[in-house]
Amino acid sequence: MGNLLMAMGQLEEARPLLEEALQAKRETLGDRHPSTLISIYNMGDLLETQGSLAEAIPLFTEELEGLVVLRGMEFQETRDSAKHLVELLRSSGQLDEAEALAARHGVSLNGWAQGAHANGAKYWWRARTRRSQAVVEINLTDPEV
Numbered sequence: 001m002g003n004l005l006m007a008m009g010q011l012e013e014a015r016p017l018l019e020e021a022l023q024a025k026r027e028t029l030g031d032r033h034p035s036t037l038i039s040i041y042n043m044g045d046l047l048e049t050q051g052s053l054a055e056a057i058p059l060f061t062e063e064l065e066g067l068v069v070l071r072g073m074e075f076q077e078t079r080d081s082a083k084h085l086v087e088l089l090r091s092s093g094q095l096d097e098a099e100a101l102a103a104r105h106g107v108s109l110n111g112w113a114q115g116a117h118a119n120g121a122k123y124w125w126r127a128r129t130r131r132s133q134a135v136v137e138i139n140l141t142d143p144e145v
Contacts, residue, residue, distance in 0.1 A: 003042060011050055018043050037066045041081075053092045060085045064105075073105055082107045 002017030022043050025036040044059030064085055067078040082105040089098035090109075102109050 002046075006042075006046055006049065011046060014046055018046055031062075032066045032069055034070065037063050037070070040066070048088065053088060057085070057088055057092065057094075060088060068105075079105075079107065 002014045002021060005011075005014035005017065018039070022036070022039040025033065025039045029036050040059050040063045044056045044063065047053075047056035047059065060081070064078070064081045067075065067081050071078050073079060073082070082101065086098045086102045086107050086109065089095075089101060099109065101107070
């Protein structure tokens with residue numbers, strides 16, 4: 001429900017639902033469970049959408065660390081998560097941190113968002129990893145669907 005509200009642009013209404021879902025998953029499944037990592041991502045995505053990068057970056061960092069432990073850097077979602085976090089760090093002016101993260105995880109600083117708008121990278125990321133949410137977003141914006 002929180003993701004649906006977020007897709008509808010009702011960010012303030014979505015926040016308590018996403019926070020509650022994240023807390024419940026942390027308590028029942030633990031911090032490194034794949035479902036918890038999705039909730040961590042969703043909360044970070046909401047904060048990023050609201051422009052609260054200082055709050056979003058630690059969540060995206062936690063999600064990346066969890067994906068590295070669970071799946072390793074060979075997994076596409078892990079590499080995409082690292083690229084997304086590098087771009088967020090870059091767009092928030094944390095260039096040294098972005099460079100260090102890119103080097104640590106073998107992510108190229110060239111080609112990810114260079115010449116592309118950061119929001120384009122963000123929405124590609126959302127559609128790539130959270131297809132059901134992307135379908136909701138498309139359905140809400142396309143009167144033909």
